[in-house]
Amino acid sequence: MSATQLPDLLGHFGRFGGRFVPEALIGALDELSAAHQAALVDPLFIKELSELHRTYTGRPSIITEAKRFAEHAGGARIFLKREDLNHTGSHKINNVLGQALLTKRMGKKRIIAETGAGQHGVASATAAALMGLDCVVYMGEEDTKRQALNVVRMKLLGAEVVPVTQGSRTLKDATNEAMRDWVTNVETTHYMLGTVAGPHPFPVMVRDFHKIIGEEAREQMLALTGKLPDAVLACVGGGSNAIGIFHAFIPDASVRLIGLEAGGRGVETGFHAATITGGTRGVLHGTRSYVLQDQNGQTVESHSISAGLDYPGVGPEHAYLHDIGRAEYRAITDAEAMAAFSLLCKTEGIIPAIETAHALAGAMKIGQELGSGASLLINLSGRGDKDVHTAAEYFGMPV
């Protein structure tokens, strides 16, 4: 089976993926799978979602050539796919609108979501408001403090935000709590998972809602440059924006696909969130992939300056693309990401999300490696408004 035809019917990407969940969830996952499969070939669904994207999300998102930034990237041409210009400020809206439409089709009235930095929580609350669904967002207590403004945004949008006080009080624990809610309320509730991880069908479904990024970008690059880019780059936490831009390019063997993971203080220090670079094969949150874990199979806490990448797992399709060598994954440290963050601000007038800054730091390195004449496509997955406080603290600017 070729890489673009995966997963199989049980949600496997090679030896990764599948379903590792309590039996109580199997019925709901089967129902979701069926709704997703039906929607994919239903002209009404496709029309409704594309109308929403045109009139609400702001799709297609544009491509900006970053000429001044490129001077710091070995003279390669740098193209930014501007997902930061979407409504709610990131790629996350692509997925939540799709899932919200599926929720209505399944006759469910309540959605739950996990969130780390709050971007997926805000996007979920937005979709719920738009479609008249009840919305509960689970967020680690630590993150509710670090991202207090996003908590307010979610509340303004009518969502209930539940601070999670278990475990490390971050995204991993918020995900656990969302799964517990789902096990309990599965008949009335849809779990709007925010990335390409979790049990089947989430990895394939969330990918299908994000692959529009790469489909648009591929056409746009051909129109702009007359050829395909030499490399496509994206940051990888769970991996949704990366799969979104990679997917359309998987059959294009000449195009390198490069995922940039959060190297934190350096993979060698143990304080990082670079799951493929520094993790081992395991099962977390319902799927088999790479995981940060100890010798007993206990999940190890991840570390990153970027809350959105601060997750000890990664989507199974990335694990597969890594294993077959179709995509490469590298770690970018907090310091490298923040330098790229600052550079994009000052050379292009664009404040990127700190997550996205990892991809930009990767572009600076890959650009140097490939040299002038190369063309790189970067998924500018989100804007940095939410990160102003973190950046001010990092750069020692008084607020």
Place this chain on the structure above:
Amino acid sequence: MSTALEELFATTRSERAILIGYIPAGFPTQEASYRIIQAMIDGGVDAIEIGFPYSDPVMDGPIIQAAADQALANGVGAKEVFETLRFAADLVPSVIMTYWNPIERFGVDNFAKELAAHGGSGVITPDLTIEESKEWIAATDSHQVNRIYVVAQSTQPERLQNVTSQTNGFIYAASLMGVTGLRTSVASGAHELVARIRAVSEVPIAVGLGVSNAEQAAEVAGYADGVIVGSAFIRAVQEANSLDEGVAAVRLLAESLAAGVRSQKR
């Protein structure tokens, strides 16, 4: 060859249901957990379920989560889990309850092998689906230990047949759609689920999730072959002012639950 657990069901099933008590390994400490297990057995618990503490227990409510966190903080790993199993299995038939990742990390065949070597009868795997079980089925067959799957009220008929046909020792019937913890009453759907399982399987059925007092235990013992109690024992330890007090409370609770279970004669 049958496991100690299978033999227990074979001898008691026609007379009464059995009482199964759960405790995570290393809770509240390794030594103290042995005293609690002993108190459960002294109070009338027929079989022990040792939890493998895990960092991300999505099927567990706050009481067991807190106990698992405490055990993990004590540094409990596979070695301690198997040592605890050895202690319990020398006294009564005993199984391990574990999320899947610790098994995969330990080595699937190796886990079944060590389980058998430490006198364990089987393993309850709450997040291992039948579709992902190929290696586990081979390992448990090879080392002749029971693989105990959980079924839920939402499990569809065809799937119920499929899952129960791969289960031995006992079938774990989740009494409700939810996580472990205390409930004021046993969900009405539990009885119906047990009846649905009976129609497709000869394997003994134990009901768990939310059973915490003698009245509930008696009710479940009226239709199931086993009653599983976890959170109530753990809460008894958590609420005690000292270990001695906790051990005494566990024994009293076990006596009360055992009386409830034994009140239902066949």
